Amino acid sequence: MQCDLNVPFPQDVTDESIKQLKLTLSTLIELNYTHVAINKNLTPEMYHQPSKKQKQQMTQQQQQKNEQYNLKNDLDAFFKYFEQLENKFSSKNLKLFSRVTVEIDDPNQLGSIFINLNAPSNPNRFDLVAILPLSEKGLSFLTNNNGASSNSASIDILTFDYANYFNGFHLKHKTMNGITRRGIKVEILYSGIFNMSNQSNLKFVNNAKQVVRCCRKGIKTCIISSGAKKNTNVRGKIAVESILSFLGLKADIYSRMLKENPLSCLLNGRLRVRSYQQTIVSGIDVMQKNDFIDEESLETVNGFVVAKREIDDNNDDEHVSKKQKV
Known part of the structure; x- marks a missing residue:
């Protein structure tokens, strides 16, 4: 069982981009991945509603682009394609999950984006919610009192842009440990190391080592995902373990970052969607996306999914006769 919690959904949806996404998923199946999250990325321009003063400072082309874009329609289109992918790969032992990554530059621009994404009345709710800070202000969203108390659940x-150097801010042990103590996993994306540019490789190594150092070697807090936009950038278990070894991690941490930590993250996200206050869920497997209980002749006993017992008439008569003899 292997997990990849970051397979990017294309920003520009075309037949070619969807075909490439399907190729990536097929490659992950060949590499024995079982749990994969399709990631929808939201930039500040997509969810921030500019004020009148800000609109006046925008160019005419930017104003037209802002007026034409509709976040609700964009998310509806994402879930439409996600359902098609889910139906296509459900018979291939691949469980797909939906994920949204919100880029944060200034927390004041967020508005009610997280309230809308996690609203119980929303029929399309993401299984996983991630943030990508673009500056130190963006990281402070998880460290200040308001963000920690109201949005940590x-x-x-927490992920970063590993293709570029962190924008002038340095991670600290106290900051990262305070975030991870609330159950938030820190993600490392390895696809950047396979770019042809040497400068891109240096950026990945520098950023990844900084994250691992601040997270106490990633024993219980880090996960590793591909973030691959092409199927040529995904790797199997042995290759990923080689990358982790290159970053200075020990062998006993590999399975946690590849399997245990991602599954814990998925469980937390699914409980938020399908349970009461992330505490109680009865009669369903939160890691199984499809409602297959009735179709597969299953039933729930004390909150566990089991196969239905079929009692033959002959066995039933024998059981009754034994009772009468007693």
């Missing part, structure tokens, strides 16, 4: 993953 809504966020599962």
Whole structure:
């Protein structure tokens, strides 16, 4: 059982981009991955509603682009394609999950984006919610009192842009440990190391080592995902373990980052969607996306999914006769 919690959904949806996404998923199946999250990325321009003063400072092309874009329609289109992918790969032992990554530059621009994404009345709710800070202000969203108390239960993953150097801010042990103590996993994306540019490789190594150092070697807090936009950038278990070894991690941490930590993250996200206050869920497997209980002749006994017992008439008569003899 292997997990990849970051397979990017294309920003520009075309037949070619969807075909490439399907190729990536097929490659992950060949590499024995079983749990994969399709990631929808939201930039500040997509969810922030500018004020009148800010609109006046925008160019005419930017104003037209902002007026034409509709976040609700964009998310509806994502879930439409996600359902098609889910139906296509459900018979291939691949469980797909939906994920959204919100880029944060200034927390004041967020508005009610997290409230809308996690609203119980929303029919399309993401299984995983992640944030990507673009600056030190963006990281402070998880460290200040308001963000820590009101939004920590809504966020599962903290990720970074490993293709570029962190924008002038340095991670600290106290900051990262305070975030991870609330159950938020820190993600490392390895696809950047396979770019042809040497500068890109240096950025990945520098950023990844900084994250691992601040997270106490990633024993209980880190996960590793591909973040691959092409199927040529995904790797199997042995190759990923080689990358982790290159970053200075020990062998006993590999399975946690590849399997245990991602599954814990998925469990937390699924409980938020399908349970009461992330505490109680009865009669369903939160890791199984499809409602298959009735179709597969299953039933729930004391909150566990088991196969239905079929009692033959002959066995039933023998059981009754034994009772009469007693």
